[in-house]
Amino acid sequence: MTEQERNTAFKAKLAELVVIVKELHGLAKLCFPHENPYIRSRFGTSGDIYAEIKEVCRYFGVDF
Incomplete structure (x- = not known):
C-alpha cells in the first residue's frame, strides 16, 4: 500500500468516525x-x- 492509498483510506474512515x-x-x-x-x-x-x-x-481536510 502506498502512502497516498493509505491516506485516502484513512480519510474515508475518518469521515465515518466524524459521524459517530x-x-x-x-x-x-x-x-x-x-x-x-x-x-x-x-x-x-x-x-x-x-x-x-x-x-x-482539519489536518487531513475532512469536513467536520
Whole structure:
C-alpha cells in the first residue's frame, strides 16, 4: 500500500468516525441530574476527544 492509498483510506474512515463523534457530542450536550462528568469532559464542546478529532479532520481536510 502506498502512502497516498493509505491516506485516502484513512480519510474515508475518518469521515465515518466524524459521524459517530457528532452523535456522541449531541448526547454529551444533554444535561441530566447526577450526570457523569466523564462524558462532557471527553465529548462535550470543550472535550479533549472532540477537540482532537476536529484537529485531525482539519489536518487531513475532512469536513467536520
